[in-house]
Amino acid sequence: MSLTLRTISREQHLAYIQSLPAASHCQVPAWADVKTEWRSENLGWFDRNNQLVGVGLVLYRQLPKIKRYLAYLPEGPVINWYAPNLDDWLQPMLQHLKNQGAFSVKMGPPVVIRRWDAPAIKSGIQDPEVKRLRDIEATHIEPRAFEVSDRLRKMGWQQGEDGGAGFGDVQPRYVFQVPLANRSLDDVLKGFNQLWRRNIKKAEKAGVEVVQGGYEDLAEWQRLYEITAVRDRFRPRPLSYFQRMWTVLNNEDPNRMRLYFARHNGVNLSAATMLVVGGHVWYSYGASDNIGREVRPSNAMQWRMLRDAYAMGATVYDLRGISDSLDESDHLFGLIQFKVGTGGEAVEYIGEWDFPLNKLLHKALDIYMSRR
Secondary structure, three states, X not given: OOOEEXXXXXXXXXXXXXXXXXXXXXXXXXXXXXXXXXEEEEEXXXXXXXXXXXXXXEEEEEOOOOOOEEEXXXXXXXXXXXXXXXXXXXXXXXXXXXXXXXXXXXXXXXXXEEEEEHHHHHHHHHOOOOOEHHXXXXXXXXXXXXXXXXXXXXXXXXXXXXXXXXXXOOOOOEEEEEEOOOOOHHHHHHHOOHHHHHHHHHHHHHOOEEEEEOHHHHHHHXXXXXXXXXXXXXXXXXXXXXXXXXXXXXXXXXXXXXEEEEEEOOEEEEEEEEEEEEOEEEEEEXXXXXXXXXXXXXXHHHHHHHHHHHHOOOOXXXXXXXXXXXXXXXXXXXXXXXXXXXXXXXXXXXXXXXXXXXXXXXXXXXXXXXXX
């Protein structure tokens, strides 16, 4: 296939995304408006009939004092990653980004390489010899993903020494998903473990109410989020970030972002944000108070969000990032321990890849990032 690449309008970009079953929320045009500290560009690939066959949202981050940029395509670009002529897709992109002043390119191909179902993960957790997901046999392996990785290496794309496996990647390499396609809601619930089902019933019996909020409720969201940040020792994003997310994403599509609260006796105990692109639904941010955990508000809220996703016709409910650690002493172990109760599956992507267009500046960036 003969391909050409050029800048396209946001409208063309959005129309192409809307023509697909799903795509990452990091690749919709409005995501550029969320990331205001980055300059952005919409790229389109065209075939010999001048038909748009792929898109990419590029975010440019300028180096201090000089007009050179890191070009980043989070969870993208949205192209045919299994095409036999992958070079023909990526080489024009590299040349274009170089012409735009990029010294390095980072991208996250949305290509799944391995999946582990809940029983496999549980058996791994119970085995003291198992420390990481890769220590247990995957329940599904995608051979074509290995071919994509091999091609990228041959083209000169690079990954870190750990293969980009860590939780510290810009976008998570490992996520946890509940498949919804071709399943009844009863099947999904039966897939939850006994503790999750018991906690959902406990919340219902206690009278926990799950409701949707609006823009005006983001301040209440921020209150719970900052309580969570203190408890879990992370630096919270400001309220203005979530207000901007709400405004720009819902201006693009009125159903792109949702806000949920789980409350008991009129007190909000948990909250979460949801993102929707086609048939893929993400639980993106979560927050909870230090009180009221005994009535299991988080379980009730997740069950309501999943049911809403199902009612929208979603094929995947994505609980987002996990660590690959199955070591109970690891501080990130709780993420997978909580999510595996939904009966879903751990999913590994092939990770993020870098292409140094200027090796000296790329090396300098590596050193800077390693010292952060």
